[in-house]
Amino acid sequence: MAEQPLISLRGLTREYRMDAETVYALRGIELAIGTNEYVAIMGPSGSGKSTLMNVIGCLDTPTRGEYWLNGTEVSRMSDDELARVRNREIGFVFQTFNLLPRATALHNVELPLIYAGTSARERRRAASRALERVGLADRMHHRPNELSGGQRQRVAIARALVNDPSILLADEPTGNLDSVTSQEIMAVFGELHTQGQTVLMVTHEADIAAHAHRVVTLLDGVVHSDSVREAA
Amino acid sequence: MRLTNLAEGAMMAMDAIRSQKLRSALTILGIIIGVATVMSMASIVQGIRGQIFNTLEVVGPTTFRILRFFSSTPLNPDALPREVRIRPVLRAEEAEAIARLPEIHYSAIWVGVFERLEYEGSRTQPTVVYGADERFMEILGGGITAGRVFTSPEARSGAPVVIIEEEAVANIFGQINPLGRTMRIAGRPFRVVGVYRKPENIFQPPGQEISAIVPFETAKRAFRYDETNSLIILVKPREGVTVARAMDATTVQLRRMRSLRPGDPNTFDMITSDQILDVFNRLTGVFFLVMIVLSSVALMVGGIGVMAIMLVSVTSRTREIGVRKALGATRREILWQFLIEAATLTLVGGAIGIVVGLTAGEVLKRLLGFETGVPVWSAVTATAVSVGIGLAFGLLPASRAARLDPIEALRYE
Numbered sequence: 310m311a312e313q314p315l316i317s318l319r320g321l322t323r324e325y326r327m328d329a330e331t332v333y334a335l336r337g338i339e340l341a342i343g344t345n346e347y348v349a350i351m352g353p354s355g356s357g358k359s360t361l362m363n364v365i366g367c368l369d370t371p372t373r374g375e376y377w378l379n380g381t382e383v384s385r386m387s388d389d390e391l392a393r394v395r396n397r398e399i400g401f402v403f404q405t406f407n408l409l410p411r412a413t414a415l416h417n418v419e420l421p422l423i424y425a426g427t428s429a430r431e432r433r434r435a436a437s438r439a440l441e442r443v444g445l446a447d448r449m450h451h452r453p454n455e456l457s458g459g460q461r462q463r464v465a466i467a468r469a470l471v472n473d474p475s476i477l478l479a480d481e482p483t484g485n486l487d488s489v490t491s492q493e494i495m496a497v498f499g500e501l502h503t504q505g506q507t508v509l510m511v512t513h514e515a516d517i518a519a520h521a522h523r524v525v526t527l528l529d530g531v532v533h534s535d536s537v538r539e540a541a
Numbered sequence: 542m543r544l545t546n547l548a549e550g551a552m553m554a555m556d557a558i559r560s561q562k563l564r565s566a567l568t569i570l571g572i573i574i575g576v577a578t579v580m581s582m583a584s585i586v587q588g589i590r591g592q593i594f595n596t597l598e599v600v601g602p603t604t605f606r607i608l609r610f611f612s613s614t615p616l617n618p619d620a621l622p623r624e625v626r627i628r629p630v631l632r633a634e635e636a637e638a639i640a641r642l643p644e645i646h647y648s649a650i651w652v653g654v655f656e657r658l659e660y661e662g663s664r665t666q667p668t669v670v671y672g673a674d675e676r677f678m679e680i681l682g683g684g685i686t687a688g689r690v691f692t693s694p695e696a697r698s699g700a701p702v703v704i705i706e707e708e709a710v711a712n713i714f715g716q717i718n719p720l721g722r723t724m725r726i727a728g729r730p731f732r733v734v735g736v737y738r739k740p741e742n743i744f745q746p747p748g749q750e751i752s753a754i755v756p757f758e759t760a761k762r763a764f765r766y767d768e769t770n771s772l773i774i775l776v777k778p779r780e781g782v783t784v785a786r787a788m789d790a791t792t793v794q795l796r797r798m799r800s801l802r803p804g805d806p807n808t809f810d811m812i813t814s815d816q817i818l819d820v821f822n823r824l825t826g827v828f829f830l831v832m833i834v835l836s837s838v839a840l841m842v843g844g845i846g847v848m849a850i851m852l853v854s855v856t857s858r859t860r861e862i863g864v865r866k867a868l869g870a871t872r873r874e875i876l877w878q879f880l881i882e883a884a885t886l887t888l889v890g891g892a893i894g895i896v897v898g899l900t901a902g903e904v905l906k907r908l909l910g911f912e913t914g915v916p917v918w919s920a921v922t923a924t925a926v927s928v929g930i931g932l933a934f935g936l937l938p939a940s941r942a943a944r945l946d947p948i949e950a951l952r953y954e
C-alpha cells in the first residue's frame with residue numbers, strides 16, 4: 310500500500326479521569342486501515358474496542374495521539390467540525406439498531422441527509438436506493454416495530470450507507486440477533502465490501518470475524534495482534 | 542439547510558403531540574387560555590371602539606358638548622364637590638343664545654333620563670329618554686319611519702308628545718300602530734307622534750339604548766333629573782367654521798351671559814369628540830393593561846408547562862438525540878429542532894386560542910348586540926407571542942438536549 314491509508318492512528322490514547330484514579334481505555338494504539346479493507350476488531354470485554362470505534366467514528370476525541378482520516382487530522386477538531394465529519398465520512402451501525410421508533414424506515418434512512426442539507430426530493434431518492442441495496446425496497450414505509458430484528462439492522466445499515474461514507478463502522482452489529490439472522494447481516498456487509506465499501510467491525514465472535522479479511526485484536530488498550538488473511 | 546431543519550422540528554413536534562395527546566393538550570391549555578382572553582377582549586374593545594367612532598361620525602366629528610362639569614365618571618348629585626356647586630346649571634336660554642351666533646349651525650340643550658315606557662299591560666326596563674328639540678336627528682342621525690317629529694310650538698310649549706324608537710315600539714305596542722295613542726313615561730301620559738329609526742351600528746352601551754325622545758320643555762316638567770350629569774348643550778359649528786373658532790365664540794358668549802370678568806375661570810366645561818375618544822381610550826387602555834397582565838399569567842403558566850413537557854421530552858428522547866448527533870447533527874441543529882418543536886406546540890395552542898377567543902368575542906358581541914370585523918393586529922400579535930413563548934421557554938430544554946454527550950446519550954436506557 311503505497312498511497313496514504315484511509316485511517317491512520319498514531320500513539321492514540323484515551324483516558325477517563327474519574328475522581329481520584331485514571332482509567333486507561335486506550336494506551337497508544339498504532340493502526341492504519343486502507344480503503345476497501347474489511348477489518349474485524351476483537352478482544353475481551355473492556356479491552357477498549359468500543360472506545361476505539363467511538364474515536365474513529367468522531368464521537369469521542371483522543372486524550373493524546375493523532376488520528377488522521379482521509380489525510381486530515383481529526384483529533385483536534387471542534388465539536389461542530391466533528392459533527393460534519395460524522396455526517397460526511399462515517400456510517401454507524403449499532404448493536405441495538407438505534408432507529409427512531411416513530412419514524413418510517415425511509416425517514417430513518419433520510420436522517421443523515423437532513424443534516425447534510427440535502428433537498429427533500431434528493432433525500433427520498435437516495436434513501437430509497439440505500440434501502441434497495443439492503444433488500445428492503447418493499448418495507449420503506451414500515452416503522453421499526455413492524456420490522457424483524459434483521460430488517461431493523463438492515464435499515465440501520467441503509468442509514469449508514471446513505472451518505473456514501475468513507476468507512477462503515479459497526480460495533481457488534483449482530484450482538485442482538487440470532488445466528489441465522491446474523492449470517493444474513495454478515496452477507497450484507499460482505500456484499501457492500503465487494504462493492505468497494507471500507508468496513509470496520511467490532512465483534513467477539515470468531516465466526517463473525519471470519520468474514521473479515523483482517524483481524525485486529527486489542528488487549529488492555531493496545532493492539533495485541535494484527536493478521537491479514539488471504540481470501541479463500 | 543435551516544429550512545429542512547425547520548421541517549424536521551415541526552415534524553418532531555407534531556409527532557410528539559400525536560403520541561401524547563392529553564399531555565400536550567394540558568400543556569398548551571395555558572397558552573390557549575391566555576391567547577383566547579386577549580383575543581376576545583381585543584375583539585370586544587375593537588367592536589366598541591368601532592361603534593364609538595361610528596357614533597361620533599353620525600354626531601359629526603365637529604360637534605362639541607358643554608357640561609356643567611366634565612368628569613369621566615358620573616358625579617354623585619347629592620354630594621357635589623364645591624368646585625362643581627359654585628357653577629351655575631346649564632339653561633335653555635344659553636343654548637338658544639349660542640345658536641344665534643354666526644359661527645354656529647346647531648345648539649340645543651338636552652336632558653337624558655332613565656325611565657320605563659308603558660302602554661296598557663306592557664312595560665320596558667328603564668331606558669334612555671331624551672328631552673331635546675325637534676332637530677335632534679342632526680345629532681342622533683337616523684330617521685322618522687312613521688308619523689312626524691314634534692313641531693316647534695309643541696317643543697316650546699312643552700306639549701306631552703313623544704317619538705318612540707322602533708324597537709321600543711315593537712316591545713310595548715307589538716303589532717298595534719302606535720301613532721296617536723297615549724302611553725306613559727315615568728307614569729305621565731304622552732301622545733305618540735312619530736316612530737324613530739336609529740342609524741346602523743351605533744354605540745349604545747348595553748341597557749342604554751335610546752327608546753324615546755320628547756321636547757326638552759316637556760321633559761323638564763315631567764321628569765326628575767340631576768342637573769349636573771343629565772344636562773348637556775350640544776353645539777355643531779356651521780360648515781366652514783373650525784371647531785376651535787366655534788368653541789371660542791361659544792366661550793365668549795357663555796362668559797358674557799354669566800357675567801364673568803376677564804381672569805375669572807370658566808364656570809362650564811367644553812369637550813370635543815376627540816376628548817371623548819381620549820377618555821374611552823384611557824379607559825380601554827387600563828382595561829387592556831389588566832387583561833394583558835391576566836393573560837400574561839396564563840401565558841407564563843403555559844410557558845412553564847411547555848418547558849416541563851420539553852424537559853421530559855428531552856429526557857425520554859436522550860437516545861434519539863444521541864442517534865441524531867452520531868448521524869451528524871450539530872449542537873446548533875439539535876437546539877433549533879427542539880426550539881421549533883416548542884414553538885410548534887405553542888403555535889398550535891395560540892391558533893386554538895385565537896379561534897376560541899374570536900368565537901367567544903363573537904358570541905359576546907352578539908349578546909351585547911353589535912358587530913365589527915376581526916381585529917387583525919391582535920391575531921398577528923397573539924401568533925407572534927405564542928411562538929415567542931415557545932422559543933423562550935423551550936430554550937432551556939433545547940440547550941440541555943444540544944449539550945448532551947453523544948456517547949452517553951447513545952448508551953442511555
Ligand SMILES: Nc1ncnc2c1ncn2[C@@H]1O[C@H](COP(=O)(O)OP(=O)(O)O)[C@@H](O)[C@H]1O
Pocket residue numbers: 325327332333334352353354355356357358359360361
Ligand atoms: N465513559 C467512561 N468512563 C469511564 N471509563 C470508561 C468509560 N467508557 C469506557 N470506560 C472504560 O474503558 C475501558 C474500555 O471500555 P470499552 O471501550 O467499552 O471496552 P470494550 O468495548 O472492549 O468492552 C473499560 O475499562 C471501561 O470501563
Ligand SMILES: [Mg+2]
Pocket residue numbers: 358359360
Ligand atoms: Mg464494547
